[in-house]
Amino acid sequence: MEQARSRSSPPLVSRTTEIDEPAFAAAFDALSSPRTTWSAPDDALVLGGGAAATLTASGTDRFAAIREATTELFEAGDVHAGTEAARPRVFGGFAFHEGACDGDPWKPFSEARFVLPRVQLTVADDGGAWLTVNAVGDDADVSAVEDRLAREVDRFAALDAADPADPPTDRAARSPRPGIRESRRTTSRAAWRESVAAAVDRIRDGDLRKVVLAQALEADLAADFPRAATLERLAEKYPDCHRYWFEPAGGESAFFGATPERLVSLRGRTVETDALAGTTGRGETPAEDEWLAQELLDDEKNVHEHELVAETVRDQLEPFAASVSAGERRVRRLATVQHLHTPITAELDADRHVLDLVEALHPTPAVGGLPPDRALETIRETEPFDRGWYAAPVGWIDAAGNGAFAVAIRSAVASRRRATLFAGVGIVSDSDPDREWDEVQLKYRPILDELEADASDSPDR
Numbered sequence: 001m002e003q004a005r006s007r008s009s010p011p012l013v014s015r016t017t018e019i020d021e022p023a024f025a026a027a028f029d030a031l032s033s034p035r036t037t038w039s040a041p042d043d044a045l046v047l048g049g050g051a052a053a054t055l056t057a058s059g060t061d062r063f064a065a066i067r068e069a070t071t072e073l074f075e076a077g078d079v080h081a082g083t084e085a086a087r088p089r090v091f092g093g094f095a096f097h098e099g100a101c102d103g104d105p106w107k108p109f110s111e112a113r114f115v116l117p118r119v120q121l122t123v124a125d126d127g128g129a130w131l132t133v134n135a136v137g138d139d140a141d142v143s144a145v146e147d148r149l150a151r152e153v154d155r156f157a158a159l160d161a162a163d164p165a166d167p168p169t170d171r172a173a174r175s176p177r178p179g180i181r182e183s184r185r186t187t188s189r190a191a192w193r194e195s196v197a198a199a200v201d202r203i204r205d206g207d208l209r210k211v212v213l214a215q216a217l218e219a220d221l222a223a224d225f226p227r228a229a230t231l232e233r234l235a236e237k238y239p240d241c242h243r244y245w246f247e248p249a250g251g252e253s254a255f256f257g258a259t260p261e262r263l264v265s266l267r268g269r270t271v272e273t274d275a276l277a278g279t280t281g282r283g284e285t286p287a288e289d290e291w292l293a294q295e296l297l298d299d300e301k302n303v304h305e306h307e308l309v310a311e312t313v314r315d316q317l318e319p320f321a322a323s324v325s326a327g328e329r330r331v332r333r334l335a336t337v338q339h340l341h342t343p344i345t346a347e348l349d350a351d352r353h354v355l356d357l358v359e360a361l362h363p364t365p366a367v368g369g370l371p372p373d374r375a376l377e378t379i380r381e382t383e384p385f386d387r388g389w390y391a392a393p394v395g396w397i398d399a400a401g402n403g404a405f406a407v408a409i410r411s412a413v414a415s416r417r418r419a420t421l422f423a424g425v426g427i428v429s430d431s432d433p434d435r436e437w438d439e440v441q442l443k444y445r446p447i448l449d450e451l452e453a454d455a456s457d458s459p460d461r
């Protein structure tokens with residue numbers, strides 16, 4: 001019994017060494033499932049393979065359960081990380097709400113699932129690559145971990161090296177997009193008009209202030225989904241976004257995307273977050289882009305929709321904070337859309353775990369609505385599909401309880417020959433169903449562009 005108890009807080013052994021940077025696709029393919037990739041603007045890229053530890057939870061207390069499990073996991077460690085970015089971190093995410101993973105394609109996903117990679121490649125944003133081997137519990141033997149690291153170093157040395165003369169776009173271009181054989185929408189235009197009209201009625205009746213309604217699009221692919229090439233193309237096209245890839249156990253499918261929306265990052269007592277809501281398209285010319293951006297900044301409906309998010313995020317941080325400050329509202333321009341964006345920072349009044357903030361903030365009215373309970377009820381009643389991890393928090397946690405989480409939008413679940421894409425829009429009192437429909441199609445673009453054989457042929461453009 002004593003032994004069983006000591007095993008429940010197992011030691012963690014982690015060893016890292018610097019290596020020559022391998023090519024992304026070669027490293028991705030060399031790692032075993034479950035694979036994780038995580039990359040944030042101006043931060044290191046992490047590729048994880050296998051699981052030294054897997055933490056899962058479900059239900060409304062899933063945030064608290066993961067917080068406790070990470071605290072226990074990181075309690076005792078023998079860690080030589082070499083570089084801060086290679087320190088042990090668990091990577092994963094949460095379901096949008098409890099029960100959101102009950103249907104397809106979410107069944108292999110858990111309502112909360114975090115992995116400490118068994119093997120991790122860390123590539124610093126200013127160059128330099130590190131290989132890490134982690135072990136927990138019975139495997140956590142220092143000399144066994146060091147031997148394993150030496151073997152992994154040999155294995156990675158044999159991979160194609162990263163080649164700055166062969167940029168990712170050129171490499172990815174040699175792996176064509178799969179093409180879509182057939183696609184199905186969860187929501188017809190008629191059903192959408194009805195749902196938006198019903199939501200607008202509830203808002204005008206004073207029952208709701210805002211609700212974010214989403215759709216899903218299921219696409220049968222004409223060829224195998226090119227996993228690494230897709231991630232490389234997203235990295236090239238969306239360098240300012242958080243890019244992520246999470247495989248559930250089994251590795252037959254993965255949830256991935258490139259999101260412009262940070263939920264929260266915590267380092268020490270410093271919190272950074274974004275209010276991101278209010279959307280317009282991109283222009284054909286720089287002048288048209290500017291015109292659209294200005295129109296967005298001046299548009300009452302979009303500003304109202306945005307301010308509900310910014311105010312709520314500030315209010316939700318208040319109870320934890322010694323100070324909260326919001327930057328100036330501005331336009332965030334992405335490859336496919338433009339958004340209203342307000343950066344928000346806070347200093348906490350006490351030490352906190354990042355999951356305390358994740359739990360307090362999720363779902364923000366950028367992906368849920370206001371009041372939160374009524375919005376959630378409307379979402380559940382209206383949407384004919386499961387959100388799973390779509391629009392939910394994904395990110396990492398370290399031993400100090402620091403972490404960074406993004407809102408998992410501009411995302412899809414992909415298996416070998418199928419992808420399910422998700423996109424939503426904020427509905428307020430003066431929302432027009434057809435304009436909101438068009439906005440949903442725009443928000444599919446980041447992922448759809450990587451699936452269609454020739455993106456310019458798309459009827460939805």
Ligand SMILES: C=C(O[C@@H]1C=C(C(=O)O)C=C[C@H]1O)C(=O)O
Nearest residue numbers: 277278279366409423424425426
């Ligand atoms: C819900 C999504 O996006 C969110 C909704 C936005 C809006 O309604 O303007 C803008 C950015 C995101 O906060 C999505 O992309 O699926």
